Amino acid sequence: MDNGLRTARHARQWSQERLVREIERHAQQHSLAVASSVSLHVYVSEWENGKRSISERYAKILRALLGITDDELYGRRAALTVPAEVDGYDELMSRIDTAQRISTTMVKTLTEQTELLRTVDRQMGAASLIDQVTGHLATLEDALTFAVLPETRRPVARALAGAATLAAWQALDVGAVERAWRHYELGKRAAKEANEPMYLAHATAEQAYVLCDAGRPAVAVELIRNAQHVGNQMVSPRLKAWLYAAEAEICAKAGMPDDCRRALDNATRCLPPGEEARDPDMLSIFLNEGHLNRWRGNALALIGDNEAVDNLYGALDVIDPTFIRASAGLRCDLAQAHLARGENDLVRDHLRQARLLANRTGSVRHRRRIDQLSQRL
Known part of the structure; x- marks a missing residue:
């Protein structure tokens, strides 16, 4: 059936x-x-x-x-991908040669394709990208399967780690939680093979959100702290700030207000100054003072802190209009902050705008949060 x-x-x-x-x-x-x-x-x-x-x-x-x-x-579990049975050594060598060409000449192109998918995802949402992302991951996985020497495998593994983490976040956004979990595991394995602690820390930290959304925030806190330990001193300052900000949000959801505030202070301390948001060492990370204000407001709203409103409106003034999904999340954060203050008319207004944005991207995750907040009115 x-x-x-x-x-x-x-x-x-x-x-x-x-x-x-x-x-x-x-x-x-x-x-x-x-x-x-x-x-x-x-x-x-x-x-x-x-x-x-x-x-x-x-x-x-x-x-x-x-x-x-x-x-x-079709309601069936994803089958383990197994290369088609090869007919002798010629076919095998052909696939190995193809993998060699990808690792030496096409990794940059495939990485650029990941970034293009990331840009489209921000503006249009994940649902419309399922075929492209599935094919993109399959190409990278196949290349890694048939790559031979470490110097051939590492660049492919690094590209796969970035693509798998993007695919996982997209899956989480459309409500495909098991697919999200599997993609994060794939990203972590690829990051380990590539010897890229930043990619490993990022994939591990984002995987904590799957646990948090599933109602296991305490375990999610442990996992995101493990991600910080994995990265240790090998991560960039911007990624370190991102990890602390994510910890703050998850601590807020776990009912740990003191830990939340401490993590926010650590994020502020680590964040490099200036308007630049993108981490040149980790292209999937966007974080500057404006983004961090939004994250701070989100976390403070979750713990019922009145300071949340000022932070969130400050973030609303500077948010990139092409970040449609982030804008939907910010409207949800504002609704949550006003709800804590009993300002129900403002709650309804922000939820209405959040729903419009979530409908544009097809975000199941945001729609679920909108419905939860609406039920509290």
């Missing part, structure tokens, strides 16, 4: 009718031919009950709409 479709639809709190409308809207935007509305209603019901198989034409649309892989769409 194709229950994976039903699970993904429920994660977005869509009715079958809403899914049909989204299929039609997507088809119209991309000039695709689909069945009539009446037929689509029948298809969706039959797909979810295993009475009709999903053709590749519709599977492609559903993957883009829901941000899920084929395995998740």
Whole structure:
């Protein structure tokens, strides 16, 4: 039975009718031919009950709409990727030669592709990128599988670590938590092989958010502190500040206000001065004083500190408008801060704007938080 479709639809709190409308809207935007509305209603019901198989034409649309892989769409666990059986040494050597070419000439291009995917993700969300990200990871994994010598493998492993961590955060955003966890594990393995403690610390710290979202904030605190220990003195000052800021947020969610404030002080102490946000040693890290003010406001709002509001409005004044998902999170933070002060009209206003932004990116994670905050009004 194709229950994976039903699970993904429920994660977005869509009715079958809403899914049909989204299929039609997507088809119209991309000039695709689909069945009539009446037929689509029948298809969706039959797909979810295993009475009709999903053709590749519709599977492609559903993957883009829901941000899920084929395995998740069809309700089956991801199979362990095993190279196709090779027919003698010639085929094997051909794949090894291909991996060698990738490691020496294409790693820079593949890394640039990761950054392009990161940029599109910030502005459009993760759901629309599922096919591109899946293919990108497969290329890098295959290259690493058939790379031979350490000097060949390390650059590929480094590129894979960055791509896997991005894919994991995207999976977490669309509610695919098991996929997120597996991608973080892949990123950590690749970082270890590449001997890149910064990538390992970053992947480990972000993985703590999976635990936190799953209702295990105390274990998440332990994991993010382990990430700081993993990085030790080998991480850049900006990444160190990022790790402390993440610790502060998770400590707030774990009900540890003193630890939260201490981590925020450490983040402020470590953050390099200036407007520059991107870490040249870790391209996935964006953090300057404006970003840290937003993070501080988020953490302080979670522990009910009145200082949160000033920090958050300061962050709202300087946030990059292309960071759509971050803007949705900031609106949620402001709603939380005003909720603690009993300012319900402002809460509703920020939640309304947060929902509009979350709908643009298809963020299940933000929609879930919006619904939780709405229920507290």
